[in-house]
Amino acid sequence: MTTTTAEDQIRDTVAKNDVVLFMKGTKAMPQCGFSSRVAGVLNFMGVEYADVNVLADAEIRQGIKDFSDWPTIPQLYVKGEFVGGCDIVTEMTLSGELDQLFEAKGVTYDKAAADKIREANA
Numbered sequence: 777m778t779t780t781t782a783e784d785q786i787r788d789t790v791a792k793n794d795v796v797l798f799m800k801g802t803k804a805m806p807q808c809g810f811s812s813r814v815a816g817v818l819n820f821m822g823v824e825y826a827d828v829n830v831l832a833d834a835e836i837r838q839g840i841k842d843f844s845d846w847p848t849i850p851q852l853y854v855k856g857e858f859v860g861g862c863d864i865v866t867e868m869t870l871s872g873e874l875d876q877l878f879e880a881k882g883v884t885y886d887k888a889a890a891d892k893i894r895e896a897n898a
């Protein structure tokens with residue numbers, strides 16, 4: 777008999793999707809401002825990503841914190857690597873580091889949209 781743990785599910789999800797956002801709510805209907813901000817950036821930048829609603833599963837909600845050793849939600853993963861939460865993703869968007877990461881990892885995104893976010897926050 778095999779059992780699927782939250783950790784197995786998390787590993788599988790980040791292995792199968794280039795970009796994954798563990799968040800509260802969904803990309804279409806975020807349930808917290810921090811999750812909403814990161815989903816909003818990814819949506820605006822036209823990034824294809826899987827959204828995992830931690831509010832739907834208490835074991836995933838805890839499991840993702842153990843997986844990354846990071847205490848909060850949202851959590852962004854690119855090509856299996858933990859990138860950060862809301863503060864880090866916001867800073868990386870404004871500094872252009874997120875663009876660099878997507879380019880280095882071969883993730884398609886709309887550079888003009890990223891520039892617009894930076895112009896609006898300059």
Ligand SMILES: N[C@@H](CCC(=O)N[C@@H](CS)C(=O)NCC(=O)O)C(=O)O
Pocket residue numbers: 800808810837847848849850860861862863864
């Ligand atoms: N400073 C954090 C803000 C995120 C945050 O504080 N999240 C809290 C409230 S949504 C959280 O996940 N708490 C643990 C939990 O709700 O399981 C970031 O940059 O992502």
Ligand code: FES
Pocket residue numbers: 800807808809810
């Ligand atoms: S759910 Fe209250 S701050 Fe995120």
